[in-house]
Amino acid sequence: MSEWLSTFRRGLSVDNPLTVLMIGLCATLAVSTKFEGAFFMGAAVVFVITSSTALISAIRSLVPQQVRIPIFIVVIASFVTVVDLGLHAFFPAVYTFLGVWIPLIVVNCAILGRAEAFAYNNPVRLAIADGLGMGFGFGGVIILLAAIREFVGTGRLEFMGQMLVALPSWYRGPGIVLLFPGAFIIFGFMVAGAGVINRRIHGRVVETSLHCTIEEGGRK
Amino acid sequence: MSSRAASTPVNMLLSVLVTCVASASALAFTYGATYERILAQEKAAEERALLAALPGASSFEALEEDLVERADAAAGDTPVSGVWVASTESGEIGWTIRCGPRGYGGPIQLVVGLDRNGKVTGVSIVTHSETPGLGSSVLEDAEFMDQFDEWDGADIDRSAKAFDAISGATKSSVGVRAGVLAAGYVYRDVLSEQNGGGERE
Numbered sequence: 001m002s003e004w005l006s007t008f009r010r011g012l013s014v015d016n017p018l019t020v021l022m023i024g025l026c027a028t029l030a031v032s033t034k035f036e037g038a039f040f041m042g043a044a045v046v047f048v049i050t051s052s053t054a055l056i057s058a059i060r061s062l063v064p065q066q067v068r069i070p071i072f073i074v075v076i077a078s079f080v081t082v083v084d085l086g087l088h089a090f091f092p093a094v095y096t097f098l099g100v101w102i103p104l105i106v107v108n109c110a111i112l113g114r115a116e117a118f119a120y121n122n123p124v125r126l127a128i129a130d131g132l133g134m135g136f137g138f139g140g141v142i143i144l145l146a147a148i149r150e151f152v153g154t155g156r157l158e159f160m161g162q163m164l165v166a167l168p169s170w171y172r173g174p175g176i177v178l179l180f181p182g183a184f185i186i187f188g189f190m191v192a193g194a195g196v197i198n199r200r201i202h203g204r205v206v207e208t209s210l211h212c213t214i215e216e217g218g219r220k
Numbered sequence: 221m222s223s224r225a226a227s228t229p230v231n232m233l234l235s236v237l238v239t240c241v242a243s244a245s246a247l248a249f250t251y252g253a254t255y256e257r258i259l260a261q262e263k264a265a266e267e268r269a270l271l272a273a274l275p276g277a278s279s280f281e282a283l284e285e286d287l288v289e290r291a292d293a294a295a296g297d298t299p300v301s302g303v304w305v306a307s308t309e310s311g312e313i314g315w316t317i318r319c320g321p322r323g324y325g326g327p328i329q330l331v332v333g334l335d336r337n338g339k340v341t342g343v344s345i346v347t348h349s350e351t352p353g354l355g356s357s358v359l360e361d362a363e364f365m366d367q368f369d370e371w372d373g374a375d376i377d378r379s380a381k382a383f384d385a386i387s388g389a390t391k392s393s394v395g396v397r398a399g400v401l402a403a404g405y406v407y408r409d410v411l412s413e414q415n416g417g418g419e420r421e
């Protein structure tokens with residue numbers, strides 16, 4: 001069980017897909033303009049990454065090495081399409097906001113990356129831990145980034161039509177925060193912050209992310 | 221560790237085939253389960269937009285395909301995807317025109333309502349992909365959106381001179397204006413001649 005927990009925790013901290021591995025950044029920078037949208041994006045990614053890594057890990061002994069990538073993509077794309085249809089049917093407002101970024105979860109390299117680097121070589125139990133950890137790691141960072149951008153850029157923070165925080169109406173946020181340059185700048189500070197925290201707590205920043213747990217031909 | 225299936229041609233073909241068939245059937249099932257809800261959502265969203273553009277109407281009837289095509293041609297660069305006749309129990313009260321002028325982040329799908337004299341009654345947004353907080357706040361700005369009311373469709377170019385864009389979101393502002401202009405052209409070139417006859421059912 002401790003192995004499960006440590007795998008799960010790695011996704012949140014020292015192997016965080018966004019601040020450490022830096023995969024799946026394009027969707028992150030584009031969607032993180034609104035707290036609400038980022039929340040559902042994070043939720044969608046948690047669902048897709050956990051279910052795809054679980055399924056891929058379950059069928060891994062049946063997947064020949066040379067066609068593994070097409071099979072991973074089909075599995076991931078199927079889960080993404082399920083999310084796409086589900087959001088369209090039940091959360092039309094969120095669907096409108098996320099727009100093209102839902103189908104593009106397919107090419108979120110965080111998901112394919114984890115399928116390839118972890119789920120293909122590890123049992124289902126650990127693959128789920130990794131998927132959840134990576135998903136929540138991704139979701140947490142994108143939500144935080146979106147909250148900062150929405151709050152600084154517009155002076156307000158809304159969720160499902162509810163106003164969470166609002167500055168007085170004379171506040172005019174710097175528009176750049178809502179555009180891509182602002183996303184890069186704030187994200188840069190977040191990477192730096194995550195580096196400091198990881199170094200303090202774990203005494204390392206990127207060591208573990210540099211060697212993926214790859215097992216060749218059944219050898220551990 | 222369990223041993224892995226060898227990459228023989230048969231294995232590769234079979235595994236990809238099985239994955240695709242399984243995924244296709246799972247998706248067909250999901251699609252079937254959500255299809256009607258999605259259709260209803262889209263219809264409801266469109267009806268809300270039509271009603272917001274022309275308040276007071278009780279029913280909307282889509283115009284024939286060839287008239288919509290003529291409207292699209294009359295609107296120039298702005299694509300027009302639908303024109304509806306709006307009526308109450310006492311008769312027709314105007315039209316709603318759906319078009320997709322270009323904004324900053326892509327087309328802004330909006331509906332412009334016109335009364336029988338071609339005066340703009342309202343503009344409502346269906347979907348857009350403007351920058352949240354910048355361009356999108358333009359579309360939520362009541363003062364900005366209300367400035368189009370009473371623009372004269374018969375002489376839309378003159379009305380459009382009084383236009384006030386919002387600084388910092390010029391492209392989004394001008395996009396909405398292009399939509400209203402397009403609706404004006406549609407009225408001037410296509411709908412105004414529909415007014416006289418009155419023999420449509």
